Amino acid sequence: MEKEYVDEGRSLPLVSVIIMNYNYAEFLPVAIESCLRQTYPKVETIVVNDGSTDGSAQVIESYGDRIIPLLKPNGGQASALNAGFAASSGDIICLLDADDLFLPERLAHVVELFRSASDVDWVFTESAPIETEDIGLEKLDSLFETIRAMPVSEQIEKIDFRQQLRQGKIPGFTPSTSNLCFSRRIAEKLFPLPAIKGLSGMAITDLYIKTPAVGLSVGYRTTRNLGVYRFHNNYYKNLNVDKKRRMFGEIYTTTGYWIKQNFPELSKISQKLLAKGYATYRSSSHASDYCADADCDQMLQTYLAQSNWLKRLEIYLMIAYYRFRLRFKSFV
Structure with missing residues (x-):
């Protein structure tokens, strides 16, 4: 008691x-x-x-x-x-x-x-x-x-x-x-x-x-x-792997992007979250689904435009790394 x-x-x-x-x-x-x-x-x-x-x-x-x-x-x-x-x-x-x-x-x-x-x-x-x-x-x-x-x-x-x-x-x-x-x-x-x-x-x-x-x-x-x-059988549990990747990618890309906008002192973690999210987003066949307030392609381009050439190179390499890892995983 x-x-x-x-x-x-x-x-x-x-x-x-x-x-x-x-x-x-x-x-x-x-x-x-x-x-x-x-x-x-x-x-x-x-x-x-x-x-x-x-x-x-x-x-x-x-x-x-x-x-x-x-x-x-x-x-x-x-x-x-x-x-x-x-x-x-x-x-x-x-x-x-x-x-x-x-x-x-x-x-x-x-x-x-x-x-x-x-x-x-x-x-x-x-x-x-x-x-x-x-x-x-x-x-x-x-x-x-x-x-x-x-x-x-x-x-x-x-x-x-x-x-x-x-x-x-x-x-x-x-x-x-x-x-x-x-x-x-x-x-x-x-x-x-x-x-x-x-x-x-x-x-x-x-x-x-x-x-x-x-x-x-x-x-x-x-x-x-x-x-x-x-x-219980909630929304997430009922998604197939491909849609889970789409959802995960959207969450991480959006989070990374907005942490950079609102907390610039946390730029390194924002960069990692965005790269991991975008790699997962692009690995989904639902990546072409458009959502106006969570456009992962637009967020990536804006993030890159706010970064110097070295940061842009780091981001591209991180995205490539995470996409490579996803080939050997059932989810993320």
Whole structure:
């Protein structure tokens, strides 16, 4: 059983949880309830409905003033995150996909890590992968107890990866969206995100958020499972390899391009992401599919035009290298 949060007399930071939802009405109640049942007392739950065509709006309406509802036309993941952040007031910002959920003690642990050092600007956690049939409102308590009993060796590490990332090294410790928390201080540098939708609706994803955050600031990573990642047949799982490459290529190319535009001090990592993304994009038979706001060919040409001849040569060589590697891989 989780313990109630006990404060030590210090003022408590407000935590804003931004739930992003698109056509997940069947999962949304569990995600919302997992936020409302937190042991930490100062939480605002913002639910962004990104133009869903199912019953999501009715689910959100049923919670009344217990949440902050945002209903908007479909604009993709970045657009939904921008709307959620604009509506937030929290000192700490946590992200949650509508098909995932938090353990009741998650935010209490996250807050303690933020409060442990004044220079901490991000906290990354982990989530237990659970089949969707084992998740339901009536099963939450037993599910949480099962996850707490899992034999996971918790490691908490304070990480300063700024120098390595600026040298072009991709961090291997950055988890998925629902495990990401940021201070408002760093979030105000990251938001608003480029509202690029692309063919999949996810041309700008958590890759764009967590990469600059790690390159600009210090944070904590804990291996403790403080959430649940739901296994189900989502959009990505139903794509064939060729379409996955198209989607991956679009995400990485767009991310690399926009990191260069907004964070020029991170040019080496932006170059690597763009080259890897463009190589993957060109390896897909769907590379000819045109999307106005995520035109990979145009982004590459603009990036090259902003670079000197030596950088252009490096980029071409990196693209050739990644394309060669893709010949021997089933995906990326």
